[in-house]
Amino acid sequence: MDNLNSSPSPVLRDAFSSGKTKPYSFRLLQLNAILQMLEEHEADFIEALNKDMFETVLSEMITVKNEFLILSVCAFLPQISLLDNCFVQKEPVGVVLIVGGWTFPIEQSLIPMIGAVAAGNCVILKPSENSSQAANLLQILLPQYMDTVSKKGGMMIKTSIFLHICVSWFPGDRTIGKQVLQVAAKKLTPVSLVLGGKNPCYVDKLCDLRVAARRIAWARFINAGQNTLAPEYVLCHPDLKERLIHELRNCVREFYGHNPRESPDYGRMACTEQYQRVKDLLSTGQVAFGGETDDGDLYIAPTVLTDVQEPDAIMEHEILGPILPILTTQTLDEAIDFINKRDRPMTIYVYSGNQEVISQIMHRTSSGSFCSNDSMIQNLNTSLPCGGIGNSGIGIYRGKYSFNTFSHRRACVLRTTTAECVTHLRYPPYTEKTPEHGLSNDAKHDHV
The missing domain is CATH 3.40.309.10 (Aldehyde Dehydrogenase; Chain A, domain 2)
Known part of the structure; x- marks a missing residue:
């Protein structure tokens, strides 16, 4: 996790490149740390929310804990293909930027973060300044519980921050959402936007x-x-x-x-x-x-x-x-x-x-x-995606959908060389061929 606003630090990029975020044990450890933080400091979060909103929003704590449960239990089931040796491998995209929302400052920071961590990414978290108490509490507590390579505050949405970002997640209004898209487009950074609308x-x-x-x-x-x-x-x-x-x-x-x-x-x-x-x-x-x-x-x-x-x-x-x-x-x-x-x-x-x-x-x-x-x-409902369509947003998140948003689905085919008796038909010259045509003596012997 990182709390940067400028371009991601080399330490963060090196942390991802080292592969430390990919093992199942590391991901589960980080997710358990988030849950432990919420349980040990629930009163602190409620107090911070009260100071920000003058209202205790217990649903924030409940929804974040539900997000932990769905991803910690279900996100890492083995990818077993029934179609021989063809399968899709989900791998982390790299460094993820998450800009937290101010309407639900805990939920809209931690729920996408849980999905990004579960997928094996490094995360730059930027809580909303409009909910300053909740933002400050997150910046203080998260480094105490999670593997953190850098702690710095402040961030502006500018081109440099997208230089080494692989995916960004942003809640806000349409005007700012368009600005984020324009900046991200310069670096071809995929963006998920939760923009709201007239419901x-x-x-x-x-x-x-x-x-x-x-x-x-x-x-x-x-x-x-x-x-x-x-x-x-x-x-x-x-x-x-x-x-x-x-x-x-x-x-x-x-x-x-x-x-x-x-x-x-x-x-x-x-x-x-x-x-x-x-x-x-x-x-x-x-x-x-x-x-x-x-x-x-x-x-x-x-x-x-x-x-x-x-x-x-x-x-x-x-x-x-x-x-x-x-x-x-x-x-x-x-x-x-x-x-x-x-x-x-x-x-x-x-x-x-x-x-x-x-x-x-x-x-x-x-x-x-x-x-x-x-x-x-x-x-x-953690089994349902959350997100807009058209002007109300781009992309979805929550539960397995967060995991997919912050993952690259890599198509994989693992083959052997023993089926050349069939695959040789694709080679030129494109004339009528016998099954043995074009095979080496060893391959013919294997085929027999």
């Missing part, structure tokens, strides 16, 4: 509205809405809108009380810049409930907006905050057309008791993932 949530008349509201509210307002998989807007029939708003308001009161600002379970914006950006979005449409802010506390209340128009800024950019616009459509076809007119999102949600409605949306739209009658739950 639609269709609420059908035939659904349990109270359950739907609970699950939507939980996903939208957890971490104060700072989550790329949260529902970005709701589409529903006009007759359903007021009832849905009523249920959402009840859910917010149930989760956070009558004043969410006083709830220990409700978060704050990660930084002043993020706070001001999300606060400006409150001028869109009409506030159905919520809308309160506090500049000194970086607080934005759980908010539902109505009368939002398609060209409004809140419908053009990812919210990453505790605001949920509700738009109406008359028919299912109209809702599907609305979704398909926009860039393909990270995920699509639909709440309905009608399987035909679910099937129609799933098969007539495209997204990084899809979930019916719940929100964000697909991200907790």
